Amino acid sequence: MFTNWPARRHACSSLFCHLHGAGSALLYRVLDAVTSVKCETRRARKQVKVLEALDVAGTQLYHFTTIVIAGMGFFTDAYDLFSVSLIADLLGHIYYHSADGRLPGNVAGAVSGVALCGTVLGQLFFGWLGDRMGRKRIYGVTLKLMVVCSLASGLSFHNKPKCVVTTLCFFRFWLGFGVGGDYPLSATIMSEYANKRTRGAFIAAVFAMQGLGNLAAGAVVLVLSASFKNTAAYDTDQLGQADYVWRIVLMLGAVPALLTYYWRMKMPETARYTALIAKNLKLAASDMAAVLDIDFVSDMDAEAVVKQQDEFGLFSMEFLHKHGRQLLGTTVCWFVLDVVFYSLNLFMKDIFSGIGWFGDAAEMSPLEQTYKIARMQAIIVVGGSLPRYFLTVLFVDRIGRIKIQLMGFTMMTIFMIGLAAPYKFWSKPSMHAGFAIMYALILFFANFGPNSTTFIVPTEIFPTRLRSTCNGISAAGGKCGAIIGVLWFQYSHTSIRSSLLLLAGCNLVGVMFTLALPESKGMSLEDITGEMEEESEPSQESATIAEVEFIHSVEIL
Numbered sequence: 001m002f003t004n005w006p007a008r009r010h011a012c013s014s015l016f017c018h019l020h021g022a023g024s025a026l027l028y029r030v031l032d033a034v035t036s037v038k039c040e041t042r043r044a045r046k047q048v049k050v051l052e053a054l055d056v057a058g059t060q061l062y063h064f065t066t067i068v069i070a071g072m073g074f075f076t077d078a079y080d081l082f083s084v085s086l087i088a089d090l091l092g093h094i095y096y097h098s099a100d101g102r103l104p105g106n107v108a109g110a111v112s113g114v115a116l117c118g119t120v121l122g123q124l125f126f127g128w129l130g131d132r133m134g135r136k137r138i139y140g141v142t143l144k145l146m147v148v149c150s151l152a153s154g155l156s157f158h159n160k161p162k163c164v165v166t167t168l169c170f171f172r173f174w175l176g177f178g179v180g181g182d183y184p185l186s187a188t189i190m191s192e193y194a195n196k197r198t199r200g201a202f203i204a205a206v207f208a209m210q211g212l213g214n215l216a217a218g219a220v221v222l223v224l225s226a227s228f229k230n231t232a233a234y235d236t237d238q239l240g241q242a243d244y245v246w247r248i249v250l251m252l253g254a255v256p257a258l259l260t261y262y263w264r265m266k267m268p269e270t271a272r273y274t275a276l277i278a279k280n281l282k283l284a285a286s287d288m289a290a291v292l293d294i295d296f297v298s299d300m301d302a303e304a305v306v307k308q309q310d311e312f313g314l315f316s317m318e319f320l321h322k323h324g325r326q327l328l329g330t331t332v333c334w335f336v337l338d339v340v341f342y343s344l345n346l347f348m349k350d351i352f353s354g355i356g357w358f359g360d361a362a363e364m365s366p367l368e369q370t371y372k373i374a375r376m377q378a379i380i381v382v383g384g385s386l387p388r389y390f391l392t393v394l395f396v397d398r399i400g401r402i403k404i405q406l407m408g409f410t411m412m413t414i415f416m417i418g419l420a421a422p423y424k425f426w427s428k429p430s431m432h433a434g435f436a437i438m439y440a441l442i443l444f445f446a447n448f449g450p451n452s453t454t455f456i457v458p459t460e461i462f463p464t465r466l467r468s469t470c471n472g473i474s475a476a477g478g479k480c481g482a483i484i485g486v487l488w489f490q491y492s493h494t495s496i497r498s499s500l501l502l503l504a505g506c507n508l509v510g511v512m513f514t515l516a517l518p519e520s521k522g523m524s525l526e527d528i529t530g531e532m533e534e535e536s537e538p539s540q541e542s543a544t545i546a547e548v549e550f551i552h553s554v555e556i557l
Contacts, residue, residue, distance in 0.1 A: 050271050050285045053294050055196045055524045062291045070190050071209030072260040073182040078213030080253045086221045086374050087246035093366040094239050095161035107165055109490040113483050114169040115176035120479045122180020127472015130185050136269045139185050143261050145178030147254045154251035184471040191459040192270035196524045200396040203456045208389035218378035221249055229367040242366040276464045326461050327470055329516040334454040334478030336506040341446050343485035383440045388448030400521045401453045405514045408449010413507040415442045420500035460520040463531040
């Protein structure tokens with residue numbers, strides 16, 4: 001074949017030059033036609049006009065109203081989940097007569113972890129139900145459950161300690177069940193109402209209510225413990241007064257949920273659920289026109305496209321191919337984040353006690369100890385948590401979700417190693433303030449980082465019909481991490497220093513899995529998921545010209 005190759009190469013070159021001079025115009029026309037056909041056969045995006053109007057709508061009062069309504073669920077969530085760590089020592093003093101307020105290991109694990117177990121199941125169940133029955137309908141159910149169980153938790157009366165703790169754990173499990181349902185529903189509702197330009201900020205603002213709920217828990221415990229501690233009755237009946245405090249703290253968790261119940265029931269179903277799942281474009285437009293100042297145009301032409309959309313399920317190969325890696329990424333990132341975040345929050349008092357922050361607990365009265373713990377938590381939240389929530393709202397749509405998440409995991413790792421490596425160094429009284437600053441910086445980058453973005457991303461990158469379900473799965477993965485963190489601190493008997501190094505390792509895992517996630521800032525939800533696409537058939541003329549594509553080059557011998 002390669003005999004006399006120089007002569008053949010010369011002949012081919014001469015032929016190519018001749019053809020190039022005589023037929024270049026025709027060649028380019030053929031290439032243009034082929035390219036045109038290929039473009040026509042690509043999947044073209046078809047946007048429903050009501051959804052397009054939502055994507056480009058300016059920020060309006062109803063957007064802020066939705067932030068408050070959805071956000072109060074997270075306010076209640078954080079208050080209920082984190083307040084128990086502040087009053088756990090009171091239970092130890094009252095029912096187990098512990099000198100330092102510590103509960104027995106199995107009791108402490110149950111009180112701290114039972115609500116998280118309920119949260120996992122609630123996220124899975126209500127997340128799935130939100131995609132089947134609608135976001136609004138299930139939203140009211142979770143709120144009622146939270147109100148009833150908050151009140152019932154404070155009414156756990158009995159003479160025997162075991163019965164009190166058992167009743168408390170029972171109602172806190174169902175409280176967690178309701179709290180879990182609020183996660184995927186609140187996130188999904190806010191993402192489906194928001195415009196594409198500020199969607200990240202709106203979702204982050206909803207999640208920021210968690211910081212206010214955490215602060216409220218510390219503030220309520222602070223005020224109540226100070227008030228009861230300074231009464232005349234406290235001098236003669238310390239345990240009796242302390243018993244009032246923990247009950248009132250838990251029952252007040254029902255207040256914010258009650259305040260928003262009416263407005264939740266007045267909210268219309270999201271337009272994306274009505275249009276893309278219920279497939280009622282007319283109702284979707286009328287619902288949005290009732291609450292937003294936008295002109296919605298009739299879009300009957302899109303009905304056929306909506307009805308023809310793929311209906312692949314969660315366990316289908318198509319979902320695995322399109323979104324499987326993304327679901328694994330969001331779940332693992334949320335898992336390792338909550339191992340760290342809940343460990344740092346629920347066992348904050350133990351970590352600070354290890355460096356002698358509170359002094360000798362055995363020498364303090366129950367409410368005095370609780371007062372100091374609540375004061376410390378309030379300082380940490382104000383100094384480290386709250387500022388990051390506002391920074392996330394400001395920058396998440398400018399910097400991007402993935403960059404913020406990578407930055408957060410990385411900085412948490414650095415500061416956590418900074419606490420763990422010289423842990424004994426921080427036990428010096430003169431270094432306590434420095435330890436608190438470093439701890440606050442960890443929480444700062446947790447919140448201006450993965451604690452926010454792990455909540456935002458799953459609400460944007462999955463199809464509408466599976467959005468609430470996938471958010472619930474991702475969130476449930478996170479709460480499984482929280483349970484593991486609680487059990488680790490409670491039962492491992494590992495030193496605080498070793499535990500902090502382990503948590504730093506979790507952050508590094510989060511960095512790796514974050515790289516598997518797509519950036520979603522500034523895009524329509526339908527652009528991100530690709531769910532509103534239709535096949536465009538090429539015209540007959542283009543198809544005829546496209547036959548040239550099957551003309552292959554023939555070797556010239």
